[in-house]
Amino acid sequence: MSSYSITEPSKRQKWAAGSFVIFYAVVTLMPLLWIIATGFKSPSDAIAYPPKVVFQPTLEGYVNLFTTRTRATPEMLVQAGEPKTWYDRIVRQYDMVIAGPSRYGERFLNSVIIGFGSTFFAIVLGTAAAYAFSRFRVPLKDDLLFFILSTRMMPPIAVAIPIFLMFRQLGLNDTHAGMILLYTAINLSLSVWLIHGFINEIPIEYEEAALIDGYTRFQAFYKVVLPQATTGIASTAIFCLIFAWNEYALAALLTSGTAQTAPPFIPTIIGTGGQDWPAVAAGATIFLLPVMIFTILLRKHLLRGITFGAVRK
Amino acid sequence: MAQIKIKNLRKDFGTFNAVKSSTFTIEDGEFFMLLGPSGCGKTTTLRMMAGLELPTSGEIYIDGEEVGQKPASKRDIAFVFQLFALYPHMNVGKNISYPLLSQGMPKDQVKKRVAEVAEILGISDILKRPIGGLSGGDRQRVALGRAIVREPKAFFMDEPLGALDAEFREHMSEELRALHNRMGATTVYVTHDQLEAMQMGDKIVVMNHGSVEQFGKPQEIYDWPATMFVANFLGSPSMNFLRFEGMLGTNKSSIEMNGIDFKIPTALEGAKGKLAIGIRPEHIKFSDKAQYRGKVLATEYLGTTQIVTLTTPNGDVKVRTDATGKIKTGEKIGLNFDPRTVTIFNAENGKALLSNANQGVFNRG
Ligand SMILES: Nc1ncnc2c1ncn2[C@@H]1O[C@H](COP(=O)(O)OP(=O)(O)OP(=O)(O)O)[C@@H](O)[C@H]1O
Ligand SMILES: [Mg+2]
Numbered sequence: 001m002s003s004y005s006i007t008e009p010s011k012r013q014k015w016a017a018g019s020f021v022i023f024y025a026v027v028t029l030m031p032l033l034w035i036i037a038t039g040f041k042s043p044s045d046a047i048a049y050p051p052k053v054v055f056q057p058t059l060e061g062y063v064n065l066f067t068t069r070t071r072a073t074p075e076m077l078v079q080a081g082e083p084k085t086w087y088d089r090i091v092r093q094y095d096m097v098i099a100g101p102s103r104y105g106e107r108f109l110n111s112v113i114i115g116f117g118s119t120f121f122a123i124v125l126g127t128a129a130a131y132a133f134s135r136f137r138v139p140l141k142d143d144l145l146f147f148i149l150s151t152r153m154m155p156p157i158a159v160a161i162p163i164f165l166m167f168r169q170l171g172l173n174d175t176h177a178g179m180i181l182l183y184t185a186i187n188l189s190l191s192v193w194l195i196h197g198f199i200n201e202i203p204i205e206y207e208e209a210a211l212i213d214g215y216t217r218f219q220a221f222y223k224v225v226l227p228q229a230t231t232g233i234a235s236t237a238i239f240c241l242i243f244a245w246n247e248y249a250l251a252a253l254l255t256s257g258t259a260q261t262a263p264p265f266i267p268t269i270i271g272t273g274g275q276d277w278p279a280v281a282a283g284a285t286i287f288l289l290p291v292m293i294f295t296i297l298l299r300k301h302l303l304r305g306i307t308f309g310a311v312r313k
Numbered sequence: 314m315a316q317i318k319i320k321n322l323r324k325d326f327g328t329f330n331a332v333k334s335s336t337f338t339i340e341d342g343e344f345f346m347l348l349g350p351s352g353c354g355k356t357t358t359l360r361m362m363a364g365l366e367l368p369t370s371g372e373i374y375i376d377g378e379e380v381g382q383k384p385a386s387k388r389d390i391a392f393v394f395q396l397f398a399l400y401p402h403m404n405v406g407k408n409i410s411y412p413l414l415s416q417g418m419p420k421d422q423v424k425k426r427v428a429e430v431a432e433i434l435g436i437s438d439i440l441k442r443p444i445g446g447l448s449g450g451d452r453q454r455v456a457l458g459r460a461i462v463r464e465p466k467a468f469f470m471d472e473p474l475g476a477l478d479a480e481f482r483e484h485m486s487e488e489l490r491a492l493h494n495r496m497g498a499t500t501v502y503v504t505h506d507q508l509e510a511m512q513m514g515d516k517i518v519v520m521n522h523g524s525v526e527q528f529g530k531p532q533e534i535y536d537w538p539a540t541m542f543v544a545n546f547l548g549s550p551s552m553n554f555l556r557f558e559g560m561l562g563t564n565k566s567s568i569e570m571n572g573i574d575f576k577i578p579t580a581l582e583g584a585k586g587k588l589a590i591g592i593r594p595e596h597i598k599f600s601d602k603a604q605y606r607g608k609v610l611a612t613e614y615l616g617t618t619q620i621v622t623l624t625t626p627n628g629d630v631k632v633r634t635d636a637t638g639k640i641k642t643g644e645k646i647g648l649n650f651d652p653r654t655v656t657i658f659n660a661e662n663g664k665a666l667l668s669n670a671n672q673g674v675f676n677r678g
Pocket of ligand 2: 355471
């Protein structure tokens, strides 16, 4: 006799579901994998036709990404002697010597400072505002919330020119502070709205219990509300970081040197010394890492938060 | 331990008046019930006493001190919420110790105190468990533990058994009462269940539409309701009202209804117009000699007793009698009212008229 259960799928169903997930994963991961692979190809392999799936891996792309090189005359090469390091050796194949570090490191650091900095402020300010909206009698609350949301009703790039002029006036052009301010402002509406929703879900009795137990309102917020809102705050932080990290247009317009982030910088790698696709791919690969790590770290948090909710109800 | 005094307490939410000028006193060590139908302002009253809501006007005294505007954390009281509000991110032991930590009590002392409380409530073996997997009863006990651990001046409980199923409720209510007898702390308990209120309470205040209808000992309120609302809300089935147009003179000890004279406790207050005779189902006796008669509509068998519903010229009447008597539907029976238990109401405003039987119970400010 065969039995049928709603909870346990049949072998065939499992198989179908599994293959579908794998197929979907391959489709979405393909471009990513191709970028990562290209980063380890030599320039000629990178543009080979038909495309090479199997190739001799090399760190050339990464060396080119992080250095600037100059073509050397034979005398100079003799004078420089044998290559001393593995990256010297890679560069010598093309009769070049390393002239110094490239700007990628700085640009990447700028991205980290601006991305994480603006995420931090968007989350701190957003949580504070959301808590106030959720728990206190704020005059014109609904109108204020709508106003906050309305700042997202057109693409930020639409106001790029006014922002550019304002920034020039305020001396914020090409500064870290300016870019953090800008991304925080753009992300704030999202963070206020999302976190407001999450805090509304937390019954107010928990805080009241803490207040009666002798805690101040801030302690109640910090020790009782925050731990329960981590799920929501973590996912909001991911959204904020992804936006700030990937933002291209405003960064291209408002930064050029000191505060330039990686997105507008990466395309400029192409221009220096032919079409150096492996270096571009290497830059993109490294650029992907922080968001991936951040998401994976917080994902554990997300899962824990979700199981919490499941048990509570 | 403390006496709690409420004086002209009022709460408005915008233009909505949730609590109207309440006044009552809770004596030290009393188990005090706030009883009333849904939406009558019980929770609001309790929250004002606890400091979770600011009164619009009026005073609250705890232990002789006016605390109306004091924050909850400064009132030294404990609150048990309907859904317990146990901190979901802490285990059982942490939940119970949390109120002590806010007072800066040393760690080893906290541990000892939590162990004591867990012992009292019989939850010593689940101290390390997370809140998530606990049964309703255990959650209830943990919530109580969190309340008693600090030895506050008073306990406030908002329908603490509301989230439990019927069978377990009974058990927990006994446990709660036993705990109160052991600790003797002033307890204010909100419920909309009249049976629970009468079983557990030393005293009851009955509220309706934001105002206090009556307060006193359960039996006093049950026997001598001050209003038709209280008479109707307490008891199951509730008090019978025989409505008629008539008059009652001061110092009279009988009243005429449908041309029949009924003996009643001596009236200290007269009235004329729409009146009602209030009598509990168990105080009506069947008697063939009685002049006043009703026709049996239905009987409801309850084991040792039965409830007989009759129709009379003054409305339907329910009578509680022995289950042994055989009563047929459609039968006409004479009804005798026990004169010592009758309350006459002014049906116009729903207030009981003062008599020498109920004057001792009434406290009409
Ligand atoms: N914060 C608030 N804002 C506006 N109205 C409120 C607020 N809190 C309570 N009310 C209203 O005040 C009235 C009394 O509410 P309360 O919660 O005290 O009733 P209750 O007697 O506890 O009822 P229940 O048995 O349903 O818990 C209700 O009509 C309710 O809608
Ligand atoms: Mg309530």
